[in-house]
Amino acid sequence: MTRKKKIFSIEESLPDLSGMFNNFSASPKxxxxxxxxxxxxxxxxxxxxxxxxxxxxxxxxxxxxxxxxxxxxxxxxxxxxxxxxxxxxxxxxxxxxxxxxxxxxxxxxxxxxxxxxxxxxxxxVKVKVDNKVKEGATDQEIKILLSLLDLTDFVQLRDATSLFLMYKTGMRVGTLANLKEEHIDFNGELLRLSGEIVKNREPLLLPFDETLAQLLSVLVNKNDEIRRAYKKDNKFVFITKYGNQIATGPSNNNIQKRLNRYAREYGLKNINPQALRRGFAKSLLEKGANLTDISRALGHSDLSVTTKYLYLDKNEVAKNLRRFL
The missing domain is CATH 1.10.150.130 (Tyrosine recombinase, N-terminal domain)
Structure with missing residues (x-):
């Protein structure tokens, strides 16, 4: 036997291990x-x-x-x-x-x-739930609220921008709370969302229009002034008036609270994060976008989630089908 082979050879007498694992189970019963x-x-x-x-x-x-x-x-x-x-x-x-x-x-x-x-x-085991058709926010509701907000006030400018951003991109309020300046491509008018701030952990690209670009630009500049004044070191796009992140947890988000307040104060029932996302999706559908693109924009894992999310009632389905007759 060569020296090299001897290195890997076991010459010592070893006990029979065959019975040691007879009762072994990878998982407890x-x-x-x-x-x-x-x-x-x-x-x-x-x-x-x-x-x-x-x-x-x-x-x-x-x-x-x-x-x-x-x-x-x-x-x-x-x-x-x-x-x-x-x-x-x-x-x-x-x-x-x-x-x-x-x-x-x-x-x-x-x-x-x-x-x-x-x-x-x-x-x-099942629980039956009546699926009520949930409405999405409409252009009219968005216009009403934006007309009532004072864009010369920082907090109301921030709220208006967040409202418009969710309605025009379908962004979740949780993603919005973690949005940073590095995610905004002003030249390409595109949001480049990294997987770490998206619910399904998949990176996402969302285009935005000129109006939203202007709102975001003004907000980002104002954020810098506030952070300098209060000596805060962060690059979040949506911050409090003291320069802190707007959300301290899943159930404590200033933007969500502010939108709920506006809805009560002005009698606008569809001003909330879910209604804004739903309004975005329905708007895309009405303009002819296919379901696959809508699903990807919403960050859904599969199409079945998107179809349930849209909550199309039988009258809407009939109306949509008639266009193809």
Whole structure:
């Protein structure tokens, strides 16, 4: 045997290891794992996978509520019946019940993926919700509010710009809160959104018009003055009057609060982030944009989400189809 071969040769006598792994299982069985432990493992997996903090928090909240409400300890105690009992004891709207069920189902599916369940028995648990047609913001509502705002005042200029930006690009309010000057291409009149500020983590390009370019330009210049005055070091496009970022968390966004206030004060029911995005999507559809482009602009993961998002009622569908007869 050459010297080189001898380096990789094991000459010592070793024990027979064949029986050591007979009882080995990559994943603990349901009876061996508590719901609490499973939740901790899955939340950790989600953190490592880059899931958003809000999503992780929702898992923790709703799964813990289910466990405590039904007085369950182990995964194997979760049954079709226990899920129905949990839903039946909720004194909430059908939509809220559906949202909580979706979160629990997602958790259980992750448990299945980890090998802790042999079947997805929860798949047939359903909550029926009447899908009311949700309206989007209209050009008229946008014009009314913009005419009422004083663009010589910084806060109202900021609010007007955010309103117009969401309506003309379909941007989410969460993305807007994290928008920085580096994302704005004034020469190309294009928003170059990096994946880190987009919900689905996919980079996005959104064009904007000359009016929005002027609003953004004035706002960016005014932001510099405010940051210098209050000695703030950031490059966010939308800041408070003291130079700080407008959002401190998913549920604490100054822009969203201001839009809600304007809607109440001026009686404009469709002035909110979701209605602005929906108005953007419906406007594109009416102008002839195809569903695939609308879906990409909204940052949706697939077309089924977009079709539900548009909430087209039967009269709108009939009207759209008539153009092709």
């Amino acid at each position: 349901p009876k061996q794992i508590t719901i609490e432990k499973a939740l901790k493992i899955i939340l950790r997996q989600m953190e490592v996978s880059g899931n958003r903090e809000r999503t992780i928090s929702d898992y923790d909240l709703h799964v813990s509520h289910f466990k405590e409400s039904e007085e369950l300890t182990y995964l194997h105690e979760i049954t079709y019946e226990s899920i129905h009992l949990w839903l039946g004891n909720m004194d909430v709207s059908a939509q809220t019940r559906l949202t909580r069920l979706k979160c629990l189902k997602a958790f259980l599916s992750r448990c299945f993926d980890n090998g802790w369940f042999e079947s997805k028995f929860w798949k047939n």
